Amino acid sequence: MHEPNPHNSRQSQFPDLDRRSFLKTGLGGALFLGTVSVTAGLSGCATRPAGRLSAVGTRMDASYQFRFLNRDDITLFEALLPAMIGPGLPEQPQARNIAIAGTIERIDAGILNFGPANQKELRRLFDLLNFGLTRVTIARVWSNWPNVTTTEADAFLERWRTSSIGLFNNGYIALTKVSNVAFYGHRDFWHLSGYPGPPKQAVDALPQFNNA
Amino acid sequence: MSLTDRIAQGLESGWKVTDGASLTGNLTTEADVVVVGTGAGGGTTAEILARNGLSVILVEEGRLYYQKDFKMDELTSYANLYQEGMSRVTRDGAIAILQGRCVGGSTTVNWTSSFRTPEATLNYWADQFGLDDLRPAAMAPWFNGREERHNVALWQVDPNVNNDILRQGCEKLGYSWKIIPRNVKGCWNLGYCGVGCPTNAKQGALMTTIPGALDNNARLFHSLRADKLVMNQDRIDHLQATAFASDGITPTGVTVTLKARHFVVAASAIGSPGLLLRSDIPDPHQRIGKRSFIHPVNASVAQMPQRVDPFYGAPQSIYSDEFNFRNGVDGPVGYKLEVPPLHPGMSSGVIPGHGETQINNMTGLPHMQSVIALLRDGFHPESPGGTVSLRDDGSPVLDYPVTDYLWTGLREAFHTMVEIQFAAGAEKVRLMHLDSNWYHTLADAKAAINRLPMEPHRVRLFTAHQMGGCGMGINPENSVVNSFGEHHHVSNLSVHDASVFPTSIGANPQLSVYALSARNSSRLANKLVN
Numbered sequence: 001m002h003e004p005n006p007h008n009s010r011q012s013q014f015p016d017l018d019r020r021s022f023l024k025t026g027l028g029g030a031l032f033l034g035t036v037s038v039t040a041g042l043s044g045c046a047t048r049p050a051g052r053l054s055a056v057g058t059r060m061d062a063s064y065q066f067r068f069l070n071r072d073d074i075t076l077f078e079a080l081l082p083a084m085i086g087p088g089l090p091e092q093p094q095a096r097n098i099a100i101a102g103t104i105e106r107i108d109a110g111i112l113n114f115g116p117a118n119q120k121e122l123r124r125l126f127d128l129l130n131f132g133l134t135r136v137t138i139a140r141v142w143s144n145w146p147n148v149t150t151t152e153a154d155a156f157l158e159r160w161r162t163s164s165i166g167l168f169n170n171g172y173i174a175l176t177k178v179s180n181v182a183f184y185g186h187r188d189f190w191h192l193s194g195y196p197g198p199p200k201q202a203v204d205a206l207p208q209f210n211n212a
Numbered sequence: 213m214s215l216t217d218r219i220a221q222g223l224e225s226g227w228k229v230t231d232g233a234s235l236t237g238n239l240t241t242e243a244d245v246v247v248v249g250t251g252a253g254g255g256t257t258a259e260i261l262a263r264n265g266l267s268v269i270l271v272e273e274g275r276l277y278y279q280k281d282f283k284m285d286e287l288t289s290y291a292n293l294y295q296e297g298m299s300r301v302t303r304d305g306a307i308a309i310l311q312g313r314c315v316g317g318s319t320t321v322n323w324t325s326s327f328r329t330p331e332a333t334l335n336y337w338a339d340q341f342g343l344d345d346l347r348p349a350a351m352a353p354w355f356n357g358r359e360e361r362h363n364v365a366l367w368q369v370d371p372n373v374n375n376d377i378l379r380q381g382c383e384k385l386g387y388s389w390k391i392i393p394r395n396v397k398g399c400w401n402l403g404y405c406g407v408g409c410p411t412n413a414k415q416g417a418l419m420t421t422i423p424g425a426l427d428n429n430a431r432l433f434h435s436l437r438a439d440k441l442v443m444n445q446d447r448i449d450h451l452q453a454t455a456f457a458s459d460g461i462t463p464t465g466v467t468v469t470l471k472a473r474h475f476v477v478a479a480s481a482i483g484s485p486g487l488l489l490r491s492d493i494p495d496p497h498q499r500i501g502k503r504s505f506i507h508p509v510n511a512s513v514a515q516m517p518q519r520v521d522p523f524y525g526a527p528q529s530i531y532s533d534e535f536n537f538r539n540g541v542d543g544p545v546g547y548k549l550e551v552p553p554l555h556p557g558m559s560s561g562v563i564p565g566h567g568e569t570q571i572n573n574m575t576g577l578p579h580m581q582s583v584i585a586l587l588r589d590g591f592h593p594e595s596p597g598g599t600v601s602l603r604d605d606g607s608p609v610l611d612y613p614v615t616d617y618l619w620t621g622l623r624e625a626f627h628t629m630v631e632i633q634f635a636a637g638a639e640k641v642r643l644m645h646l647d648s649n650w651y652h653t654l655a656d657a658k659a660a661i662n663r664l665p666m667e668p669h670r671v672r673l674f675t676a677h678q679m680g681g682c683g684m685g686i687n688p689e690n691s692v693v694n695s696f697g698e699h700h701h702v703s704n705l706s707v708h709d710a711s712v713f714p715t716s717i718g719a720n721p722q723l724s725v726y727a728l729s730a731r732n733s734s735r736l737a738n739k740l741v742n
Binding site: 083084085086087088106109110111112113114115116117118121154157161162166169170172173174176177179180181182183184185186189190192193194195198199202203206207208209 | 279281282283286287290292296410411459460524557559561567568571574575578605667668
């Protein structure tokens with residue numbers, strides 16, 4: 001996502017601003033997202049990390065402590081992952097919930113290591129998607145995320161992928177990258193990509209794998 | 213084959229290694245030289261200075277990870293060993309930046325390719341930046357010495373299929389190809405160089421110069437970030453640093469003050485300009501952070517009829533320089549062709565896509581092959597590079613505008629990559645581009661390459677080689693340091709890393725950094741000892 005940059009050469013585009021070039025501009029985009037972050041905070045959205053969530057209410061493993069994603073973000077990913085991973089998710093409901101919950105936990109854990117600058121960008125992105133007004137006007141998703149169907153979620157991702165606005169492409173990449181890596185990179189789902197895992201003879205021979 | 217771990221042994225034998233996370237109170241200490249960074253440049257510097265009897269303190273913001281931690285797992289390695297948990301990007305988000313953040317720096321996670329600086333590059337530097345003392349003949353002994361130190365040799369084992377397809381495609385099309393020299397000793401040919409070598413075969417800084425320095429009484433602080441070099445009059449008096457908790461990211465509030473006669477900055481082409489900018493180092497011509505180069509990388513993947521298993525085997529063993537200097541050193545941009553390893557996490561993050569399309573992409577992984585092109589940026593007026601500046605919180609960020617000159621090269625590189633893949637028998641190819649489909653014929657792929665927009669975000673771009681930002685030169689008006697890495701304005705400050713390169717290298721840069729740091733550290737040692 002864009003950071004405000006007073007030295008951005010694209011500033012010269014400002015005299016002939018239309019809505020699209022405004023959004024294309026790093027400065028404009030960042031100001032806009034900044035406004036959303038503030039507004040979302042004021043309007044009482046859940047802006048603090050979700051902390052420990054009840055396994056029953058959220059289908060999350062109660063032992064995992066969320067440190068970046070808040071409740072709204074979790075709801076967002078619960079709505080997006082069925083479109084993001086699609087047929088890669090198990091069909092059996094409980095296995096499916098476990099796969100989704102585990103992937104969201106790994107997304108949270110991964111983002112923790114992103115550091116403050118990228119965390120700030122992701123916070124802006126998630127707030128934009130979670131805040132009703134911008135969800136409708138920018139993402140063009142009409143329902144609250146818990147009510148968004150997989151088809152609608154897929155249509156949203158497709159809009160951002162094919163958009164001619166770089167900021168939306170960037171949002172698409174951010175969402176898919178954290179989700180795909182957290183999903184396909186985890187050993188439970190290696191079989192989907194035909195990856196057998198680290199060579200067994202090496203694992204057997206190397207001291208770091210031998211706890212005995 | 214010995215599995216005795218060099219780091220575990222050293223720690224047991226009483227190396228002076230301090231985990232910043234373990235510090236409970238502020239600390240002030242002192243040495244002859246403080247070296248910021250433990251990668252190719254910092255490690256080399258510390259070992260040479262320490263062997264010359266100088267007391268050395270090494271400072272590393274990342275943590276000390278070694279064999280016990282290297283379990284061939286992508287997710288933990290990306291989180292722990294890479295800058296910003298592998299999420300580092302340019303300011304506009306359009307270019308993904310792969311860079312190490314751990315003891316050993318990027319040499320702990322690189323793919324072991326060890327090239328000398330191309331002669332054309334060294335001669336260009338001499339002609340354009342007055343660096344006559346770095347001509348190929350003058351540098352040869354330093355490359356020899358470092359090749360020996362890091363066990364660099366042509367890879368003797370057959371390339372894996374992923375690399376062999378690059379060889380076959382080049383062979384069919386009459387393009388030159390060569391075997392890559394690698395810095396390994398007793399390599400098991402597993403394919404996990406990028407997540408920390410599990411067998412200690414990789415002879416990066418972690419297995420060579422860092423132990424060498426520590427054996428000679430150097431002191432290493434890790435999990436400690438260099439915040440600011442503090443000047444007193446016209447010299448640097450001390451380095452101010454802050455510790456991170458054991459998660460590697462949360463500041464503990466503990467401050468460490470390091471005093472020294474001389475300071476060597478080797479914190480990478482993003483970190484070094486960042487530190488100098490934070491420190492308000494004299495910069496009358498505003499050169500710090502300018503002319504940053506990245507070898508912009510684009511990529512194509514192919515589906516092959518045979519199994520490729522691109523996750524196994526030495527990740528890089530074949531390259532082609534057919535297009536690297538074809539237009540002369542300073543004509544239309546040249547590019548080096550190489551191959552990346554493809555593990556499931558990395559692949560799913562690099563191939564843009566979601567849903568059914570993405571799972572279909574991923575299902576093909578065992579038959580997937582990829583070629584990458586590394587553009588040689590910085591040798592043409594229309595490739596002035598990027599700029600490192602500071603965010604509000606003081607962290608460095610790279611702006612890298614992709615110029616039309618580079619877009620032309622990227623489009624050409626796409627053409628070359630798919631030609632090679634089809635020549636080697638690919639069933640279909642897909643560009644790393646948001647709008648790309650799979651193309652079953654060369655004609656379709658080439659038509660798409662001509663049609664697809666060459667724009668930021670839509671073309672997926674990467675960099676694993678960050679260079680410049682504290683460029684060398686004889687003229688202080690267009691450079692930050694001289695050919696010995698000595699700062700033009702501050703007498704007790706040197707820069708010993710890839711940030712001193714006045715252009716990109718035109719090859720994977722680790723051996724260039726090793727050799728130049730060795731040369732400049734030998735000179736520095738002489739000066740400080742006498």
